[in-house]
Amino acid sequence: MALPIVRTLAAATVLLAGCVTQHPQNAEEFRKAAPGAFLAKMETHEINRSMEEIGATFQERAPDCLNMRVRTTSQTPGSYQVIVSLYKPTVVVTDQRAELHLQRHHERGVLAVTKEPEGGYYLMVADAYPVDANRSRLQIFGPSMGYDVIYRAIIGWARGDNLGCPDLTKTG
Amino acid sequence: MIRPPRFTACLLGVVLLAGCSGIKTYPDASPKNLLVRTEARSGSILGGTRVSVHIHEVDANCRTQYLGTVQLDEPTVEIGIPQGRPSYLVFNFYSSSFLGSSTGSINYETLLLPRAGYIYDATARYADGIYYVAIRESGARGSAGRQVARRGLAECTRRS
Numbered sequence: 001m002a003l004p005i006v007r008t009l010a011a012a013t014v015l016l017a018g019c020v021t022q023h024p025q026n027a028e029e030f031r032k033a034a035p036g037a038f039l040a041k042m043e044t045h046e047i048n049r050s051m052e053e054i055g056a057t058f059q060e061r062a063p064d065c066l067n068m069r070v071r072t073t074s075q076t077p078g079s080y081q082v083i084v085s086l087y088k089p090t091v092v093v094t095d096q097r098a099e100l101h102l103q104r105h106h107e108r109g110v111l112a113v114t115k116e117p118e119g120g121y122y123l124m125v126a127d128a129y130p131v132d133a134n135r136s137r138l139q140i141f142g143p144s145m146g147y148d149v150i151y152r153a154i155i156g157w158a159r160g161d162n163l164g165c166p167d168l169t170k171t172g
Numbered sequence: 173m174i175r176p177p178r179f180t181a182c183l184l185g186v187v188l189l190a191g192c193s194g195i196k197t198y199p200d201a202s203p204k205n206l207l208v209r210t211e212a213r214s215g216s217i218l219g220g221t222r223v224s225v226h227i228h229e230v231d232a233n234c235r236t237q238y239l240g241t242v243q244l245d246e247p248t249v250e251i252g253i254p255q256g257r258p259s260y261l262v263f264n265f266y267s268s269s270f271l272g273s274s275t276g277s278i279n280y281e282t283l284l285l286p287r288a289g290y291i292y293d294a295t296a297r298y299a300d301g302i303y304y305v306a307i308r309e310s311g312a313r314g315s316a317g318r319q320v321a322r323r324g325l326a327e328c329t330r331r332s
Contacts, residue, residue: 071277072275073274073275148301149301152300162302162304164299164304165280165304166301167265167267167276169276
């Protein structure tokens with residue numbers, strides 16, 4: 001009688017494994033994978049600032065706010081978990097767009113089950129494209145749940161109206 | 173009702189834990205030259221955020237020595253930071269959820285080299301998962317002042 005359960009579990013394991021056989025190894029792969037991926041999304045915002053201004057703010061704020069090692073703990077009756085995560089931002093500004101990439105490497109508490117790019121798995125990519133001299137379109141690729149503070153911080157930097165840093169202990 | 177022996181044991185435990193945490197109150201013996209304005213809103217009715225600043229002195233080799241901590245539990249708090257030599261300020265935002273089942277702690281660190289005759293006005297703000305720290309320097313005669321750039325410990329030998 002246990003066989004159907006075993007088969008179901010085996011099938012579920014194969015399906016889940018199929019979902020994450022490989023993670024994106026660079027920002028471009030992440031942009032392509034995120035919109036159709038499970039628990040991921042792409043959102044777009046119109047910003048009343050030039051792409052150059054957005055790029056300058058990304059260059060100022062991202063290293064200050066996102067280049068961090070974060071330790072979080074959670075405990076429930078019978079369990080105590082410590083996770084140490086190292087975040088790495090990269091800002092690239094070209095004539096075409098201003099990019100902000102955010103990678104995360106778990107130093108403790110989470111196993112890497114697929115090949116991890118140098119600097120950590122890609123967590124988020126934000127691109128600002130020029131619409132005209134004073135307006136831009138901001139596209140953010142990332143997780144659909146649990147990372148609201150980073151989305152809000154990036155949008156605040158792009159708009160220039162909130163230069164605060166996201167509390168990275170509030171993610172996941 | 174807690175019986176006296178149990179109460180004493182609890183008190184002893186609290187004292188021991190406080191001692192083990194390594195946190196001590198900043199002596200705050202220098203003339204007050206840093207005003208910290210604090211706003212903290214966790215965004216959750218079941219959780220809370222506490223803000224504090226840990227103060228370290230910095231020697232010529234950029235080594236730090238912890239002097240103590242000031243709890244920023246009032247809207248404005250005045251602190252005396254020694255003039256003419258660098259101090260390393262670590263603003264800490266500590267969040268906990270309902271009954272402390274999960275906690276998080278995030279720091280904003282910067283060097284500060286207070287100059288004689290100047291006062292420093294710091295903002296430490298935490299709202300809905302976004303935090304912000306800024307320090308302004310102004311002359312005692314009410315000049316407009318300037319924003320003090322964030323500086324890492326490696327820059328401790330730079331005199332400005």
